[in-house]
Amino acid sequence: MAEGELQRALGRNLRRYRDQRGLSQEAFADFLGYHRTYVGGLERGERNLSLRSVERIAQQLGLNPLELLGARSTRPTGSEGP
Numbered sequence: 585m586a587e588g589e590l591q592r593a594l595g596r597n598l599r600r601y602r603d604q605r606g607l608s609q610e611a612f613a614d615f616l617g618y619h620r621t622y623v624g625g626l627e628r629g630e631r632n633l634s635l636r637s638v639e640r641i642a643q644q645l646g647l648n649p650l651e652l653l654g655a656r657s658t659r660p661t662g663s664e665g666p
Contacts, residue, residue: 590654591631592629594638594653595627595630596627597652598652601647609624615644616641638653
């Protein structure tokens with residue numbers, strides 16, 4: 585994965601979930617408890633979020649954090665990892 589790709593994926597997903605809800609960036613930022621310009625930076629992949637913030641936002645959106653990150657498990661179901 586290229587550097588910053590996860591950040592950009594998070595931004596694309598945030599925008600997609602915002603668009604699905606028909607919210608402006610400002611209304612979405614208010615809903616999440618962030619400033620509009622910060623959410624804009626997140627959507628453009630210019631800002632970093634802590635894992636705790638990713639968890640909190642996912643919870644507010646009713647999502648699994650992995651859905652928000654756009655991550656897909658490559659491990660078969662039931663396999664144990666380190």
